[in-house]
Amino acid sequence: KAGVTQTPRYLIKTRGQQVTLSCSPISGHRSVSWYQQTPGQGLQFLFEYFSETQRNKGNFPGRFSGRQFSNSRSEMNVSTLELGDSALYLCASSAGTLTGNTIYFGEGSWLTVV
Amino acid sequence: GENVEQHPSTLSVQEGDSAVIKCTYSDSASNYFPWYKQELGKRPQLIIDIRSNVGEKKDQRIAVTLNKTAKHFSLHITETQPEDSAVYFCAASTVGGGADGLTFGKGTHLIIQP
Numbered sequence: 525k526a527g528v529t530q531t532p533r534y535l536i537k538t539r540g541q542q543v544t545l546s547c548s549p550i551s552g553h554r555s556v557s558w559y560q561q562t563p564g565q566g567l568q569f570l571f572e573y574f575s576e577t578q579r580n581k582g583n584f585p586g587r588f589s590g591r592q593f594s595n596s597r598s599e600m601n602v603s604t605l606e607l608g609d610s611a612l613y614l615c616a617s618s619a620g621t622l623t624g625n626t627i628y629f630g631e632g633s634w635l636t637v638v
Numbered sequence: 639g640e641n642v643e644q645h646p647s648t649l650s651v652q653e654g655d656s657a658v659i660k661c662t663y664s665d666s667a668s669n670y671f672p673w674y675k676q677e678l679g680k681r682p683q684l685i686i687d688i689r690s691n692v693g694e695k696k697d698q699r700i701a702v703t704l705n706k707t708a709k710h711f712s713l714h715i716t717e718t719q720p721e722d723s724a725v726y727f728c729a730a731s732t733v734g735g736g737a738d739g740l741t742f743g744k745g746t747h748l749i750i751q752p
Contacts, residue, residue, distance in 0.1 A: 557739055567682070567727060569739035580739045583639070614681065626672070627740070629681040 526551065528617050528630035536636045542603040545633045549596050549617030555579075556598040557627065558590060561612040570613075573598055605637045640665040642730050644743025652751050657718055659746045661728035662710040668730040671704060671711045672740070677724045685726075686713070715748075723750045 529548040537543050549556050557572035557580075569582035573592035590600040596617075602609055612634050616627040641664040651657045663671075669690035674682035688695045688702045688711065695702050699718075704711040715722055728743045 559742075566744040567729075567742040569741065572739055582739060626684055626687065629674075629683070631681050 528615055528628055530613075530615050530630035530633050532633060533631065534634045534636075536638060537605050538638055539605055539607060541605050542601060543605060543635060544599055544601045545613055545615075545635075547598045547600075547615030547617075547630060549598070549615075550628055553617035553619050553628075554596050555618045555627075556592055556596065557616045557618075558598070558600050559614040559616065559629075560584075561614055561632070562610075567614070570600065602635075607637050610635060610637045640668055640730055640732075640741040642728060642741050642743045644728050644746060646746060647744065648747045648749070650749040650751055651718055653718055653720060655718055657715045657722070657748055659713045659726055659728070659748070660710060661712070661730075661743050662708075663730040663741075664709070665730070665732065666706075666709065667732045670731045671702070672729050673702060673713050674727045674729065674742075675724045676727065676745075682727060718748075718750050720750050720752065723748060 531546045555574045558570040560568045570584055571578055571590050572580040576592045587603045592598045612632045614632045615630045618627040642661055644661045649657055672687035673685050675685045676682040686697050686700050686702050688704050690706055693704055699716045701714045725745045725747050727745045729740045731740045
């Protein structure tokens, strides 16, 4: 069974630009969640989607958004990039919602904002 | 929302000795507590989890204990080996609801000295 796949793996953007990251969950998994990982703040929850609906949302500004498609694939978008958005963005999938089901992480997308 | 504190931030032990990492959480409604291991440059991977109806769970050299009254849970690794060197994250969430997703501790960098 293929794992969680994230693209692109590495990208460099300029302040003010926007970026879209993609995530394909494990086959059969309907829940996709996103996390931001930085050395200072650790792993922080962004949002979770289940059956195309946002079920949970973390404490991030509205510049961070996401969506999920009917095939469970998910995208997250960050608009008006700031230097502080440089981070590893991790996508995770699970069979159910986040609440108590094992989540499996992808390799992540390394975003550098210059 | 939930807040998870993790200690210590760095732990150095001799190969063969035991390692203990401790976490406390704030939301008494939390009832699912996974532990993740992240090796350098790799994705976090689930190593063990525990639910609030269980006080202890063991898997070979790894065990997790949970004290719901005190709101803390711990990871125990016995007979440590070089491949145990990694960053370990604890997390907490609420099965059946909650808008915060998984809340992670800041991580413990475990170093196994040969």
